[in-house]
Amino acid sequence: TIGFLIVYFGAEQIVAIFSKNLEVQKSAITYIRIVILTIAGYGLVMCSSAVFNATGRPLISFTFSFIRSFVFYIPLSYFAFKLGEEIMIFYAIAAANILSGLIAYFTSRYQLPRES
Numbered sequence: 001t002i003g004f005l006i007v008y009f010g011a012e013q014i015v016a017i018f019s020k021n022l023e024v025q026k027s028a029i030t031y032i033r034i035v036i037l038t039i040a041g042y043g044l045v046m047c048s049s050a051v052f053n054a055t056g057r058p059l060i061s062f063t064f065s066f067i068r069s070f071v072f073y074i075p076l077s078y079f080a081f082k083l084g085e086e087i088m089i090f091y092a093i094a095a096a097n098i099l100s101g102l103i104a105y106f107t108s109r110y111q112l113p114r115e116s
Helices: 003-011 011-018 022-054 058-083 086-111
Strands: none
Touching: 003 011, 003 022, 011 022, 011 086, 022 086, 058 086
16 A cells, blocks of 8 residues: 555656656656556456466466456457547556456455365
8 A cells, every 4th residue: 555655646756757748747647546546456367367377277367367458458448549538548447457356356256265
């Protein structure tokens, strides 16, 4: 949570390191402030993928990445792009993180053995 707070509230300073262009900075700051709120969903996908790979179930791991990329991320971003507003693409990425994270969470919850 400390890292989240640093990135969220320090977005202006972080972005300024990489670009002096004010338009680029504004876009990057908006991206960070939207997507960082949903990065835990992407983290769930990555961790769940690692667990399923480690337990010898790479197909489930692959499915998480496939769903995030080809079912949510690319189509939602494409439709957001067609709407013509850059911010909609950022929301599409956030939605892909949330939706794929939920799928990873519930799949992991029901596919992995529970300790007693």
